[in-house]
Amino acid sequence: MVSPPPVLVVTGVAGAGKTTVGAALAERLGWVFQEGDVFHPAGNVAKMKAGVALNDADRAPWLAMIGGWIDARAAADEPGVVSCSALKRAYRAALTEGRAQVKIIYLKGDEALIAKRIAGRSHAYWPSGLLPTQFRDLEPPTADEDVLTVAIDQSVAAQVEEIVRALGLG
Numbered sequence: 001m002v003s004p005p006p007v008l009v010v011t012g013v014a015g016a017g018k019t020t021v022g023a024a025l026a027e028r029l030g031w032v033f034q035e036g037d038v039f040h041p042a043g044n045v046a047k048m049k050a051g052v053a054l055n056d057a058d059r060a061p062w063l064a065m066i067g068g069w070i071d072a073r074a075a076a077d078e079p080g081v082v083s084c085s086a087l088k089r090a091y092r093a094a095l096t097e098g099r100a101q102v103k104i105i106y107l108k109g110d111e112a113l114i115a116k117r118i119a120g121r122s123h124a125y126w127p128s129g130l131l132p133t134q135f136r137d138l139e140p141p142t143a144d145e146d147v148l149t150v151a152i153d154q155s156v157a158a159q160v161e162e163i164v165r166a167l168g169l170g
Contacts, residue, residue: 005073007073008079008080008102009070009084014118018085021163022081036083051129053133067099085134103148
C-alpha cells in the first residue's frame with residue numbers, strides 16, 4: 001500500500017507565526033496551504049470575539065474539520081500544509097491518529113516575544129487578551145510525540161529552511 005503524500009501541520013500558540021511560516025513553507029515546497037482558522041464554527045468565532053477562550057468541546061469540531069482537510073489531501077494524493085494551534089497533546093493525536101503522513105511542526109517561543117508580536121498585529125476576531133489562556137492550555141510536545149520543534153526567534157526564511165532540512169523535503 002502506497003502511503004499518501006505528507007501533510008505538515010504547523011502548530012503553536014497564537015502569534016507564534018503559524019500562518020506566516022506555514023504559507024512560506026508551502027510556497028517553498030510548491031504545496032497548497034490552508035489557514036486552520038477558517039475551519040472554526042461560527043460559535044467559536046463568536047466566543048473568541050467576545051474574549052472567551054475555547055475549551056476542548058469547542059475545539060473538537062474544529063479539529064475534525066482540519067482532519068477532514070488532511071484526509072482530502074490524502075484522497076487527492078496531494079501534499080499540503082495547514083496551520084492549527086494544536087495546543088494539547090490530545091489535539092495533536094486527533095490530527096495524527098491513523099494518518100502516518102502527518103508531521104507536526106511546533107513553533108516554540110516564549111510568552112514575552114509572542115506578546116510583543118501580537119501587540120503589533122490585528123486579528124479579525126482573536127483579541128490579544130486571550131494570549132495567557134493559550135499558554136495556560138499549552139502542553140508542549142514531548143519527545144515521544146515525534147514533533148519537530150522550531151524556535152521562532154529566527155527569521156521566517158531560517159525557520160522554513162530548518163523545517164525543509166529536518167524533514168528531508170529539499
